[in-house]
Amino acid sequence: MTKKDLTIGMLGFGTVGSGVATMIRDNEKELTQRLGVKVKIGKIVVRDMEKERGTYVDHGVLCSNVSDVIHDPDIDVVVEVMGGIEEAKYAIQESLKAGKPVITANKDLMAIHGHSLLRLAHENSCDLYYEASVAGGIPIIRTLEDGLASDRISGIMGIVNGTTNYILTKMKEEKWSYEEALTKAQELGFAESDPTSDVEGLDAARKMAILATLAFSMEVHLEDVSVEGMTAISTEDLELAEQFGYSVKMLGFAQRDEDGIDVSVEPVFLASSHPLSSVRNEYNAVYIYGDAVGETMFYGPGAGSMPTATSVVSDILAACRNLLLGVGGKRSHNPMNSRHLKGEDHQSAQFFHRLLVKDEIGVFSELTSIYSKHHASLGSIIQRPGEKEGEAEVILITHSLSRKNQGEIINELKASSSVKQIISNYRVEGGVK
Amino acid sequence: MTKKDLTIGMLGFGTVGSGVATMIRDNEKELTQRLGVKVKIGKIVVRDMEKERGTYVDHGVLCSNVSDVIHDPDIDVVVEVMGGIEEAKYAIQESLKAGKPVITANKDLMAIHGHSLLRLAHENSCDLYYEASVAGGIPIIRTLEDGLASDRISGIMGIVNGTTNYILTKMKEEKWSYEEALTKAQELGFAESDPTSDVEGLDAARKMAILATLAFSMEVHLEDVSVEGMTAISTEDLELAEQFGYSVKMLGFAQRDEDGIDVSVEPVFLASSHPLSSVRNEYNAVYIYGDAVGETMFYGPGAGSMPTATSVVSDILAACRNLLLGVGGKRSHNPMNSRHLKGEDHQSAQFFHRLLVKDEIGVFSELTSIYSKHHASLGSIIQRPGEKEGEAEVILITHSLSRKNQGEIINELKASSSVKQIISNYRVEGGVK
Incomplete structure (x- = not known):
């Protein structure tokens, strides 16, 4: 590919989109130095052409139709920041089929259709980057x-x-x-x-x-x-x-x-x-x-216009670099491992239970026998007076047990006539693994 | 480049080197799936061929001479984990000139010769990666x-x-x-x-x-x-x-x-x-x-055999991927900005001073006048009795001032007959910028 300038078509111009436009304008010099060519925004698809915008862009770049971008041969890279599922999915699919790499910030879409979209990108030798979809400014992907x-x-x-x-x-x-x-x-x-x-x-x-x-x-x-x-x-x-x-x-x-x-x-x-x-x-x-x-x-x-734009523009840089080198979409996203979800009997954690119980002889031992019956050993037990006469509050922190056993304990506590209320029930993480 | 297996030559087999060997052995399946070809260690240069090693490797891969690796046409990628400056620098230079990408964990070397080595890598279309040189397991580079x-x-x-x-x-x-x-x-x-x-x-x-x-x-x-x-x-x-x-x-x-x-x-x-x-x-x-x-x-x-090896092996993956795509060393490392060091008059910070002073009338006002003379306003001042009769301890936290002014204050305090000792002097960072 010859080193001409690269042109971006952006779908959407909301919080993230205006951050992206601001960043590309303000950091033009640095971006050009990093890539060796200039990156410019050629088109931005907006719902309302007349709306006043806080971010300055040449009004000539605004257009109202997604297909104006995805089928424009002058657009090299597509940035999807419109949100939603169906229209965004269609736009990304068509862009990839047209050989254009895509950057998206759309977590809803990636969580549902990410697998098939990444496969489509690879088949079309195009990059599909989505750093901004998780934890805004943190480059976690x-x-x-x-x-x-x-x-x-x-x-x-x-x-x-x-x-x-x-x-x-x-x-x-x-x-x-x-x-x-x-x-x-x-x-x-x-x-x-x-x-x-x-x-x-x-x-x-x-x-x-x-x-x-x-x-x-x-x-x-x-x-x-x-x-x-x-x-x-x-x-x-x-x-x-x-x-x-x-x-x-x-x-x-x-x-x-x-x-x-x-x-x-x-x-x-x-x-x-x-x-x-x-x-x-x-x-x-x-x-x-x-x-x-x-x-x-x-x-x-995790969010915000400029932090999220940082991730989008870093993705744009990576996609442009690959485009210039002719190595887009080389990474296969076929999963290496087959998915096996653990059953509740294999999911283990510690739990914190706060119970309101009758303040009667034998209640405490009834409680602890419920826990031991379901293989739960207890790390802490604290009993304190309840707000009302004849009531006590019991707080228990278990050692690690399966979710299945914890569910059975909760059911049995609910059924017990000594337990008036399960006030709260939390998973406990002990910190450093 | 045809997709043959890739062979690593490793220079050094200490803490990091044995971590790298362990990781390549244990994660062979995953690494192969990620790259599409197998990565194996072909040669390891060691100082002492006879030494017992905690990490199992085929003794046939051990050799004693750096040039056995850097001039071996079967070695595709060189991993420098020997440390030191001159020999490591020579080995990296020769490897790059021979067209082999290099991964190094050597911060001493990169801090001193990084600029020239990165230029040499780019000139030879080879990658030089050094993720492990800073903050071991954190992918900060x-x-x-x-x-x-x-x-x-x-x-x-x-x-x-x-x-x-x-x-x-x-x-x-x-x-x-x-x-x-x-x-x-x-x-x-x-x-x-x-x-x-x-x-x-x-x-x-x-x-x-x-x-x-x-x-x-x-x-x-x-x-x-x-x-x-x-x-x-x-x-x-x-x-x-x-x-x-x-x-x-x-x-x-x-x-x-x-x-x-x-x-x-x-x-x-x-x-x-x-x-x-x-x-x-x-x-x-x-x-x-x-x-x-x-x-x-x-x-x-920040250190440790396996965390550091994680960074080295991630670098190996990246270098191998580029090698297979024929796009090694494409990134120019020419600095975009010229370096300008601030003088002490432009370096500003807050400071914490703890002084031992004479407990006499007028000392406190003498102190504060020294600070105001050098344009330092004070955020906190605390005076408390010293350990000895006739002495007081004064703790001051300044607002932001230049290092130059703070240096002048320290000099003037040292010269003052009222100040018996500058017990401590720290830069203060207020936290969130």
């Missing part, structure tokens, strides 16, 4: 694909949703209620007006599916991720966690051993000494355990 | 070259020497003396029997020169790094730091603004809320501030 490529990754723990981490931080540090923290996050612009996908863990689940796919070289699907939201977390739980040396975090897990894999998103009591515990506010961090490298962690902003 | 390539990096702060961080952690948490902590680090095998290069900051300075070169795309030399060691840090300083909300860390800095760059290694009072403050023991972490991405941090093991 690249780290798994290149930096740690030699290692066998056995576990990932991630704070991959900034909204929920912000809410938990403010509930803990400022004693705000869940609702106050959520409202503030919405005012600051990083929680959506409908926060369901964040607080119910779906957004994090999409990212964990993408990370697990890469880390394990396995076709992990969104449906493989078990998800529990954060709405049941109370300020009291946070205080209790702190007393026991934990912080409450919404964590994504992807774990692998000889029995298979286990991917989940759930609220967790995380040991305060764990590096992820000190991740505050809307920051993201991904903690990776590799058999050879041991513990590593990658920390940074 | 790649992050600066690719993941954050689009951004303008304005600052790096790094814990890039595991030995000193281990010593400081143990002095703080276990109340060990400096000598006790050093001895333990030597027993554990991560401090050398001669710890000078670690504790005097030279090891960290080499790494900061390498990081600054990449981050600023500038030819930064080892001599450009101003270095202060850790031997003056006392347990009392650590306690005092904690009282004021700081931890004492040996930090590497690389900072850039319109006045130029400033690279240093020094003991610092770092705000406890800063992400680097929670990096404990022998771990490394590199905190990067980019104009667009904002704050990021990369954390992991």
Whole structure:
């Protein structure tokens, strides 16, 4: 390929798109020096041609039709920052078939159709890069694909949703209620007006599916991720966690051993000494355990216009470099390993249970016999008076047991006439593996 | 290039080399799947052919002469893990001239001769990778070259020497003396029997020169790094730091603004809320501030056989991939920016001073007038009784001032008859930029 300038067609011009345009304009000199040719934005597809835009672009580049970009022979690279599933998928497919490398920031799409899109890219000798789809400004996709490529990754723990981490931080540090923290996050612009996908863990689940796919070289699907939201977390739980040396975090897990894999998103009591515990506010961090490298962690902003644009433009640089060298899409994304999900009997963790029980003789021994019957040994047991006469609160932290056994314990506790309420129930992570 | 198996020639078979051999053996299947061809170790140059080795290798691969590897046409890739400067430099130069890509873990060499070696690699269309030379298992070189390539990096702060961080952690948490902590680090095998290069900051300075070169795309030399060691840090300083909300860390800095760059290694009072403050023991972490991405941090093991091998083998994968595609050494390493070192009048920071003064009328106002004369405003001033009658201790934390002014203040304090001793003097970092 001759060294002509490279032209980008961008689909969408929202938060991320305007960051990308700003960055390409402001860093023009550096980008040109890195590539040896100039990169310019040739077309931007927008929904509303008349809308006032905060970011200056020549109005001549705006157009309204996706096909204006994907079928334009002058467009060398396509950047998809429009979001959504079907239209974005179609646009990416057509771009790849037309021989254009694609950069996307679309986690929803990559979590569902990533496997087939990456195959299509490889078949068409085009790159499909998606660094911005997980943990905004943190180059975590690249780290798994290149930096740690030699290692066998056995576990990932991630704070991959900034909204929920912000809410938990403010509930803990400022004693705000869940609702106050959520409202503030919405005012600051990083929680959506409908926060369901964040607080119910779906957004994090999409990212964990993408990370697990890469880390394990396995076709992990969104449906493989078990998800529990954060709405049941109370300020009291946070205080209790702190007393026991934990912080409450919404964590994504992807774990692998000889029995298979286990991917989940759930609220967790995380040991305060764990590096992820000190991740505050809307920051993201991904903690990776590799058999050879041991513990590593990658920390940074999980969202925002400019951080996300950093990842998109780094992807643009990589795609352009490959295009100039004629080596696009060389990496096969066929999974090396077949996917085997662990059953609940093989998924093990520690658990924190807080129970409201009758304050009667024999209750304590009834409780402990329920635990031992299901092969749970206990690390801590604390009984304290309940708020009402005749009630006691019991807090138990188990040693590691299977999720199956823990489920059976919970069912038996619910059925017991001595147990008035299971106030809370958290997975516990002891920190350093 | 036809897809034949690729053969590695390794120079050296110490801690890192045996990790590399172990990893290539244990992960053979995965490496082959990633590359499409098999990678094997064809030759290993050792000093002592007869020595018993903990890592199994076929004795037929051992040889005693560097030229057996660099001039062997069957060797495709050279891995330099022998250490030292002159012999390693010669071996790398000859390998590159012979058209063989080189992977090195040699920070001493890269800090001094990296610029010329990278140019030589580019001229010979060969890759020269050196991920393992900085922060062992953390893929920080790649992050600066690719993941954050689009951004303008304005600052790096790094814990890039595991030995000193281990010593400081143990002095703080276990109340060990400096000598006790050093001895333990030597027993554990991560401090050398001669710890000078670690504790005097030279090891960290080499790494900061390498990081600054990449981050600023500038030819930064080892001599450009101003270095202060850790031997003056006392347990009392650590306690005092904690009282004021700081931890004492040996930090590497690389900072850039319109006045130029400033690279240093020094003991610092770092705000406890800063992400680097929670990096404990022998771990490394590199905190990067980019104009667009904002704050990021990369954390992991800084040394050790297998973590370092992870970086070396990831580099081997990248070099092999480029070799198979015929695109080795395509990246020019010519610096994009010319190097301009800031003078001391443009290097600014906050400082913590602890002084032993005469407890007399007028001393306090004499002190404060020295500070204001040199344009230093004070954030905190605390006076407390000294251990002896007639003495007082004064602790001052300045707002930001230039190093030049701070030097003048120190000189004037030394000259003052009211000041009996400057007990300690630290740079202060307020945390989040």
